[in-house]
Amino acid sequence: MRTMIDFYLNLPAKFGNKNAFATRMGTGVYQYKTYDDLLIDAKDLAFGLKGSLSEREKVAIFADNAYEWIQTSIAVTLLGAVDVPRASDVTEHDILYILNHSESKILFVENEVVFKKVIRLESELEFLKEIVIMYPPKEGNKEIGSRKIKISTLQELVAKGKELRKADPSDTIFLNNTIKESDLFTMIYTSGTTGTPKGVMLTQGNILFQLQNLPIRLQKGDRTLSILPIWHIFERIFEIFSLYYGACTYYSSVRTLKEDLRFVKPHFMASAPRLWESIYSGILGTLAKSSPVKQKMFQLAMFFAKRFFLSRQVITGNVLDIHPVVFWKQSIRFLYHLYRFFLVSIPHLFFDFLVLSKIRKATGGELRGSCSGGGALPYHVDEFFNTIGIPVLEGYGMTETAPVLAMRTFEEIIPGSVGRIFPKTNLRLVDLHTGEVFLDTEVGKFVFGRKGEIHVKGKQVMAGYYKNPDATNKVLVDGWLNTGDLGIFTANHNLRIVGRSKETIVLLGGENVEPVPIESKILESEWIDQCMVVGQDQKYLSVLVYPNISRFEEPVTGEFWKQKEVIQKIETEIKAKVNAQTGFKSFERVVGLVVLPKPFEVGDELTAKLSLKRHVITDKYKSEISALYSNN
The missing domain is CATH 2.30.38.10 (Luciferase; Domain 3)
Structure with missing residues (x-):
């Protein structure tokens, strides 16, 4: 295999009528797509796009896990173009930045909600020529609000491509490419804990190396679950890895996971710590x-x-x-x-x-x-x-x-x-x-x-x-x-x-403290849901905690974060977890405590990967932190 184009084109010959993807249609009911179906659908879409797209051009995809997502991604790859993925909950700020910075020519959006966000920014979009709605509304005019950008639907492009392929059913258009191992496969804009998103350039060779060196093996016909966001490279590699071995990926969600586990009976799955x-x-x-x-x-x-x-x-x-x-x-x-x-x-x-x-x-x-x-x-x-x-x-x-x-x-x-x-x-x-x-x-x-x-x-x-x-x-x-x-x-x-x-906390006495092991130990408590250790340039460490309210026997209502019972219980739990007996040094002992009124949330204090945005949290609760140290 020289590129991911070769990888995708070879799939039908290897796995043909084996199921590649399954979409949940109801409790215990799934719609299947075989490896043959997958490549036919991707090729049809690629033919529908080929007049609007050249090799190495960028195509943004703002959508969530679904068969149509992988179909779109493969179609873009077959044409030698580069996909730029993001979830459907993308903010208008990120839409504007990513589309302009990446110079994306075509954008696939999941639905009308994302479409409307983009259209509101139309006058500021410098490079976008076409928007493709993957799941258009059953009623309504998709042209509303657009003056210079071409609007189409996924279904229209697939139908167009299907007709074009009747005249040229061979793979010549895909095989006659100039794409090399060093060419880009995808460009992912990080949603990190600091600063403006950065476009991570991943090549064809990067992806092929992962497929050929992952130290686990799947079996042909294995069932895997897709739960994590597909625009994250971890989930995406896992889905491509499943294709590499002829497995079938079932699309699930946190909401339906319990049922899907029971009905799908998966053999393997990719997951996040949370x-x-x-x-x-x-x-x-x-x-x-x-x-x-x-x-x-x-x-x-x-x-x-x-x-x-x-x-x-x-x-x-x-x-x-x-x-x-x-x-x-x-x-x-x-x-x-x-x-x-x-x-x-x-x-x-x-x-x-x-x-x-x-x-x-x-x-x-x-x-x-x-x-x-x-x-x-x-x-x-x-x-x-x-x-x-x-x-x-x-x-x-x-x-x-x-x-x-x-x-x-x-x-x-x-x-x-x-x-x-x-x-x-x-x-x-x-x-x-x-x-x-x-x-x-x-x-x-x-x-x-x-x-x-x-x-x-x-x-x-x-x-x-x-x-x-x-x-x-x-x-x-x-x-x-x-x-x-x-x-x-x-x-x-x-x-x-x-x-x-960059998370290292330096105390006033010059001691260097890594907060993560302390936080991990504190989170072993069933009474604590979230926490973040603070103490930069202070004499001792403190911690911000959001408790697991459901663990308290008596219902905790009102301003629970001020209630003596809650505070005392949390203090007891922290002391039991972080001490000399559990392997912590004296300067790693947590002294101060702030019980928070609300949990950390994605998009505010947490990244999409649920990592703490420490600078955001520190700034948001700076008065509470300041009071904590001034009182002591």
């Missing part, structure tokens, strides 16, 4: 309302499952050893866990059948595993699902690396790590204070257990930020990408992510 946190909280919430007998049964099941899982991890060498362990200690540990493994096996199998199998059945009963990305998976959630028999393969990456850099495998699941670095990918760890490169896999230089900033080099690294050489040069030097993340290389060559270099 989804697993939600399922975890749901399980514990259901358990809290169950009878004392059921609660005791669950506790016993978890008691044996944890010991079974940990002992198996030790026996197979899948332990988070930050530093090398001397041989005699390894031997004693191995023998102890070998003995315990056999000791707990029978009671574990009994309670697993009686209790834990029912939890797994709620996911359809055929789920072999899930890959988690787009953020750090809290350790307690990670450990829980792997313990109960739902393997979670946490990965690490970013949009700028298309996206995967490291990933666990079924053979090496180590909670607390993100697995091994990809093949043909090099890693450096750089000391934040001295700039020393103390670990460099390219030259075989290894140091275990020392924290440093992660720099990577490989064929998955982006071409740069579109029309932004300054931003590109800040993060990309001699092929090495500065991820801005902090990591530790473990003794068994796994990577552990411990924070962001």
Whole structure:
């Protein structure tokens, strides 16, 4: 395969009448599209577009997960053009910026709502020539408000292309292209925690490298679920990866996930940490309302499952050893866990059948595993699902690396790590204070257990930020990408992510504190829903917390954030989680507390990936933070 054009054109020959996509039409009812259908539909659309689009031109897609999205994306790729994706909830500010900055010539919009947003900006759009409505209203005039931009529908373009293909049914138009591995495949505008969106340029080669090197395998005919936003490169790679192996992708949503799990019985799915946190909280919430007998049964099941899982991890060498362990200690540990493994096996199998199998059945009963990305998976959630028999393969990456850099495998699941670095990918760890490169896999230089900033080099690294050489040069030097993340290389060559270099809090005494491990520990509490640690240039750390109100036995009403009962409970939980016994230093202890009246929300305090916009939160609650320190 030379390009993604070759990849798509070869799919019908490999998988033909196998189902490629399934769209939910109702409870337990799905409409299927085969691999043959997929390429026919994409080619029809490509023929409908070919008179308006040339190679390497940009086509924006502002829409959500659906079969028509992938159809559009493939059609654009077949013509050698570049798609510029975003969700349907895109703001007018981002519409204007992305369309003008990317110089997109054609825009596909999901519906009339997005269409109207674009039309309001018509006079300011410099390059846009055509808008295609994917799901037009049944009634109404789609021409309203437009004077210079051509308006059409997806159905019209497909019908037009179908007629044109009758005269030329061959693939000659697609095969006779000048697209190379170094040409762009997609351009994704990041919605990061700071600044104006940057257009990440990902090439044909970036995507092909991911497909050929992901350390997991699917089987032909496997069922996978699509839940995460398709414009995020993580979900998109997973859908293309499913095509690579002849699997069928079922479109789901957070709202219908529970039903879809039951009816689809997926074999694999891509997910975000927040989804697993939600399922975890749901399980514990259901358990809290169950009878004392059921609660005791669950506790016993978890008691044996944890010991079974940990002992198996030790026996197979899948332990988070930050530093090398001397041989005699390894031997004693191995023998102890070998003995315990056999000791707990029978009671574990009994309670697993009686209790834990029912939890797994709620996911359809055929789920072999899930890959988690787009953020750090809290350790307690990670450990829980792997313990109960739902393997979670946490990965690490970013949009700028298309996206995967490291990933666990079924053979090496180590909670607390993100697995091994990809093949043909090099890693450096750089000391934040001295700039020393103390670990460099390219030259075989290894140091275990020392924290440093992660720099990577490989064929998955982006071409740069579109029309932004300054931003590109800040993060990309001699092929090495500065991820801005902090990591530790473990003794068994796994990577552990411990924070962001720009998130580091420097206390008044000069101590450097990474807030993420503290926040992750605090979030292990069932009483706390969201939190953010603060304390830059202060004597001690404090935390902003939004509590899990549903956990309080008595209904909490009114100004709960001021109620003594709520504040005291949260303080108790934080002290129980962050202390010397749980591995935290004295200066990492959280002293101050602000209970927030409302949760952090996407588009305000959170990015689309649910990352904290720390500068926004700090500014929004600056008076509360200031009062916290002035009062103490």
